[in-house]
Amino acid sequence: MVGLHKSEFKNPVIRWIDTRLPIFTLMQAEYGKFPTPKNFNALWNFGAFATVMLVAMIVTGIFLAMNYDPNTGHAFDSVEHIMRDVNFGWLLRYLHSNGASMFFAVVYIHTFRGMYYGSYKAPRELLWILGMVIFLLLMATAFLGYTLPWGQMSFWGATVITNLFSAIPFVGKAIVTWLWGGFSVDNPTLNRFFAFHFLLPFVICAVVFLHIWALHMTGSNNPTGVEPKTARDTVPFHPYYTAKDSLGIVIFFIIYGIFTFYFPNVLGHPDNYVEANPMVTPAHIVPEWYFLPFYAILRAVTWTITIPFTKIILIEAKLGGVLAMFGSIAVLFALPWLDRNPVRSCDYRPTYKKFMWALVVVWVLLGQAGGHAPDDHVMIFGADLGFTWVVVAQLGMLYYFAHFLVVVPWLSKHEKTLPLPESIEAAVEEKNRAKGAKA
Amino acid sequence: MTRLLTLLFAVMLALPAFAHEETKYPHVDWPQDGMFGTYDRASLQRGYQVYKQVCSACHAMKQMSYRNLSDLGYNEDQIKALAAEVQVQDGPDDSGNMFDRPGKPSDHFKAPFPNEKAARAANGGAYPKDLSLMVKAREGHSDYVHALLTGFEDPPAGFKVPAGMYYNKYFEGHLIGMPPPLSADGLVSYADGTVATKDQMARDVTEFLSWASEPELETRKKMGLQILIFLGIFAVVMYFVKNKSGKA
Numbered sequence: 001m002v003g004l005h006k007s008e009f010k011n012p013v014i015r016w017i018d019t020r021l022p023i024f025t026l027m028q029a030e031y032g033k034f035p036t037p038k039n040f041n042a043l044w045n046f047g048a049f050a051t052v053m054l055v056a057m058i059v060t061g062i063f064l065a066m067n068y069d070p071n072t073g074h075a076f077d078s079v080e081h082i083m084r085d086v087n088f089g090w091l092l093r094y095l096h097s098n099g100a101s102m103f104f105a106v107v108y109i110h111t112f113r114g115m116y117y118g119s120y121k122a123p124r125e126l127l128w129i130l131g132m133v134i135f136l137l138l139m140a141t142a143f144l145g146y147t148l149p150w151g152q153m154s155f156w157g158a159t160v161i162t163n164l165f166s167a168i169p170f171v172g173k174a175i176v177t178w179l180w181g182g183f184s185v186d187n188p189t190l191n192r193f194f195a196f197h198f199l200l201p202f203v204i205c206a207v208v209f210l211h212i213w214a215l216h217m218t219g220s221n222n223p224t225g226v227e228p229k230t231a232r233d234t235v236p237f238h239p240y241y242t243a244k245d246s247l248g249i250v251i252f253f254i255i256y257g258i259f260t261f262y263f264p265n266v267l268g269h270p271d272n273y274v275e276a277n278p279m280v281t282p283a284h285i286v287p288e289w290y291f292l293p294f295y296a297i298l299r300a301v302t303w304t305i306t307i308p309f310t311k312i313i314l315i316e317a318k319l320g321g322v323l324a325m326f327g328s329i330a331v332l333f334a335l336p337w338l339d340r341n342p343v344r345s346c347d348y349r350p351t352y353k354k355f356m357w358a359l360v361v362v363w364v365l366l367g368q369a370g371g372h373a374p375d376d377h378v379m380i381f382g383a384d385l386g387f388t389w390v391v392v393a394q395l396g397m398l399y400y401f402a403h404f405l406v407v408v409p410w411l412s413k414h415e416k417t418l419p420l421p422e423s424i425e426a427a428v429e430e431k432n433r434a435k436g437a438k439a
Numbered sequence: 440m441t442r443l444l445t446l447l448f449a450v451m452l453a454l455p456a457f458a459h460e461e462t463k464y465p466h467v468d469w470p471q472d473g474m475f476g477t478y479d480r481a482s483l484q485r486g487y488q489v490y491k492q493v494c495s496a497c498h499a500m501k502q503m504s505y506r507n508l509s510d511l512g513y514n515e516d517q518i519k520a521l522a523a524e525v526q527v528q529d530g531p532d533d534s535g536n537m538f539d540r541p542g543k544p545s546d547h548f549k550a551p552f553p554n555e556k557a558a559r560a561a562n563g564g565a566y567p568k569d570l571s572l573m574v575k576a577r578e579g580h581s582d583y584v585h586a587l588l589t590g591f592e593d594p595p596a597g598f599k600v601p602a603g604m605y606y607n608k609y610f611e612g613h614l615i616g617m618p619p620p621l622s623a624d625g626l627v628s629y630a631d632g633t634v635a636t637k638d639q640m641a642r643d644v645t646e647f648l649s650w651a652s653e654p655e656l657e658t659r660k661k662m663g664l665q666i667l668i669f670l671g672i673f674a675v676v677m678y679f680v681k682n683k684s685g686k687a
Contacts (some may be wrong), residue, residue, distance in 0.1 A: 080502045080571070083655065090655040091662070239684040247677040253672045261663025262474065265575060273576035273652075 037222035045248035070194035073151035104290035118344025151272030225344025292370030487648025499550035502571035565616030
């Protein structure tokens with residue numbers, strides 16, 4: 001029996017397969033017995049939600065693709081054909097469009113979890129980086145997909161974002177023409193966007209596979225940030241977390257369902273129900289909500305950097321904005337090396353915790369700044385605060401970069417952290433004692 | 440932990456709400472609003488009559504077909520009769536000629552103009568927009584359409600209205616190329632005897648346009664309710680399954 005796997009399964013069919021391709025042994029080891037910290041909170045559900053969303057998007061997407069026509073003359077009408085004439089077409093389409101929002105919401109919370117509990121730290125750096133690669137691919141896929149219905153926001157969003165590449169010195173214009181396949185966003189652009197929108201999810205699947213592989217090498221982090229030491233710190237993945245994830249997924253579906261069935265267009269823009277018209281520019285071109293913070297950073301750079309005392313332009317404002325926007329994602333890739341504090345979890349880092357929440361608030365403010373025209377005055381309950389949204393975006397961007405490039409590295413060395421629990425088991429016991437005392 | 444999660448969700452949900460500014464239009468209680476709302480069939484039929492007799496002189500509804508009118512409560516024969524009221528160009532026939540024939544239920548609503556240029560030429564350069572998705576395509580939705588239709592009034596003192604333009608208090612910039620379409624009470628005479636005041640006609644046609652924008656609304660809400668009830672029960676079951684599997 002050279003080369004055959006020694007299977008522990010008794011069932012002859014399973015055993016026959018398993019000895020030749022040990023897929024059952026693999027599943028048993030990785031999703032059955034897989035030792036998992038026993039103190040997960042609900043935030044550890046979001047990886048499972050993201051996986052479910054990826055599958056949901058691919059399944060609904062395939063059926064939409066069967067009825068969609070990527071031609072500038074027919075795209076808008078073919079989406080309406082799906083909404084009106086295809087059996088349950090409206091359901092597929094609303095599940096897909098709201099699914100994108102759900103996917104981003106889940107991924108943002110999942111990423112926040114990683115940052116809050118220090119899941120990016122050694123030995124999980126590569127796991128974190130793979131996650132960031134998925135995030136980038138997800139943004140690309142969502143942007144391409146938003147172009148396909150060929151509404152006004154589709155067209156003008158695609159025009160604005162592809163035009164970003166024209167900021168690249170010397171070759172920018174040529175690159176944009178190459179991306180468009182012409183001299184404006186037109187039929188060739190729509191065709192290739194559809195092709196890439198179809199391809200990228202499968203690339204995401206591949207990177208998700210690597211992400212999960214890396215996770216199963218290091219094991220999961222947990223709310224204490226302390227690695228499991230003995231068997232008492234962990235439980236087998238099945239049935240404990242299969243059951244918990246299943247409950248979580250049902251609750252998540254309820255939220256997804258409320259949007260899809262009762263508020264299917266609340267996260268979208270009315271202008272996208274107007275067919276694309278290259279002759280009419282919408283008053284405000286805004287991306288979908290999940291891109292607003294990055295859009296704010298893009299537009300926050302309003303100044304040109306010159307060589308001091310000369311008029312020689314080093315970085316034009318537009319290029320500056322593009323660099324800032326990509327930089328805001330690049331710093332996330334560098335996070336494992338910006339923060340070298342051995343304590344992972346914010347629960348034991350009181351100062352970092354405050355800055356973490358400040359980052360969340362700033363991120364929300366950036367989102368609002370992205371949703372308003374830069375020259376609009378900031379109004380709260382109808383009262384004019386006397387400054388414009390671009391100022392909010394600039395201050396937000398300042399904090400965003402200061403957080404990652406100044407605060408995090410400084411706290412990494414100087415923060416006085418709280419004593420860590422001896423083990424996950426000890427932390428759980430401590431928590432139970434506190435609960436008992438309260439009751 | 441629960442607090443943290445609630446906070447996170449609140450943050451996530453607050454974000455889109457700030458994305459665009461809310462413009463206020465007088466709120467109408469539409470029968471299709473709310474979790475259990477459905478369209479008012481009588482109002483839809485009256486609204487179709489207003490569209491047919493008033494709006495359709497200039498505005499196309501290219502996404503709609505006569506067969507869709509079954510949603511309004513018309514039966515097959517009535518729809519055949521409604522479709523046959525228009526002449527549709529078909530062809531080419533076996534000798535290569537285009538010919539006119541009475542409309543069929545499978546035909547799309549007949550457009551008033553053959554193309555955009557013809558529409559502009561007939562309307563002083565303005566292009567009457569397609570109404571199939573109008574309610575979904577504007578902030579304020581049904582309230583906006585109703586407000587626009589009833590928002591024509593004399594301009595405030597000093598406000599100059601150029602020839603061929605009209606003042607509307609709810610239109611962006613207040614200058615609209617469309618003359619007041621529901622200019623007088625009794626413009627249409629309703630078959631069901633309802634008094635056709637300006638506001639009544641505006642409501643009915645808005646109801647009709649809301650349906651045209653979202654014909655799936657009733658099916659969607661009904662399915663949503665069934666799915667949410669199912670998921671609610673499933674969640675309770677899974678909660679007990681999770682607790683049964685032991686504390687993790």
